[in-house]
Amino acid sequence: MTGTTGEEPYIEIQGVKKGFRFGAEKIAIFSDLNLNIARGDFVAVMGPSGSGKSTLLNMLSGIDRPDGGRVRIGNSHLEQMGESAKASWRAHNLGIVFQFYNLLPMLNTAQNVELPLLLKPLSRKQRGERVDTVLDLVGLNGRQKQYPARMSGGQQQRVGIARAIVTDPGLLLCDEPTGDLDRKSANDILEMLGFLNRELNKTIVMVTHDPEAAGFAKRTLHLNKGEFVEQGQIFKQEMTRQ
Numbered sequence: 001m002t003g004t005t006g007e008e009p010y011i012e013i014q015g016v017k018k019g020f021r022f023g024a025e026k027i028a029i030f031s032d033l034n035l036n037i038a039r040g041d042f043v044a045v046m047g048p049s050g051s052g053k054s055t056l057l058n059m060l061s062g063i064d065r066p067d068g069g070r071v072r073i074g075n076s077h078l079e080q081m082g083e084s085a086k087a088s089w090r091a092h093n094l095g096i097v098f099q100f101y102n103l104l105p106m107l108n109t110a111q112n113v114e115l116p117l118l119l120k121p122l123s124r125k126q127r128g129e130r131v132d133t134v135l136d137l138v139g140l141n142g143r144q145k146q147y148p149a150r151m152s153g154g155q156q157q158r159v160g161i162a163r164a165i166v167t168d169p170g171l172l173l174c175d176e177p178t179g180d181l182d183r184k185s186a187n188d189i190l191e192m193l194g195f196l197n198r199e200l201n202k203t204i205v206m207v208t209h210d211p212e213a214a215g216f217a218k219r220t221l222h223l224n225k226g227e228f229v230e231q232g233q234i235f236k237q238e239m240t241r242q
């Protein structure tokens, strides 16, 4: 199993099976997927198109249910939970950062970031304070009233990150968070994810096609043919072949 030793892992994927049906045909993506991730880790997941990276993120967010096996995050067994329990779990534990930011164009920066807080029993003043705190954290203090259309891609992704962390979740899932950005803006965003990991102990799972982006993570996993291989492991395999 690809994983960590010592204390119980924060995320445990065990014996996961997942396939999709195309008419009469069933395509297996994973037949026995196993992975452990420690709390506070920053993991990059790479792999060819169609290898199942988005399917993995969807199972970690509880959007996709495995056909078999276990997906445990903290004390929550996602494969056993109903939809409303998963929605509540997501609202408390998870932030998602998307490739194309997924900001609502008719809302300004502060309103976009405030959205996840509307599910919480907080006063308007408390929500405003939290929004200001996270906007400060991502370097967008003073931009509260600006609309997404008037911001650069890098700034929009900062808003996306602020929205992902405003509920103070333990886990951040990032789906190609720099896929739409130039190198400089991408590196700024990756530095920020590194900061959230190091200083706020956020566990981060980031799907990326970009080896330079993966270089910001503590650990890189390659997903291929339904299995994970650790970056160091690939290096060892190449050395053995030479």
Ligand SMILES: Nc1ncnc2c1ncn2[C@@H]1O[C@H](COP(=O)(O)OP(=O)(O)OP(=O)(O)O)[C@@H](O)[C@H]1O
Pocket: 020, 021, 029, 047, 048, 049, 050, 051, 052, 053, 054, 055, 056
């Ligand atoms: N909802 C779905 N219904 C049917 N097939 C699906 C569904 N979601 C994913 N698939 C199939 O599962 C496989 C894995 O898809 P997935 O999107 O997870 O790959 P990926 O590694 O994220 O690819 P990419 O790098 O291109 O985004 C693909 O063959 C895809 O067509």
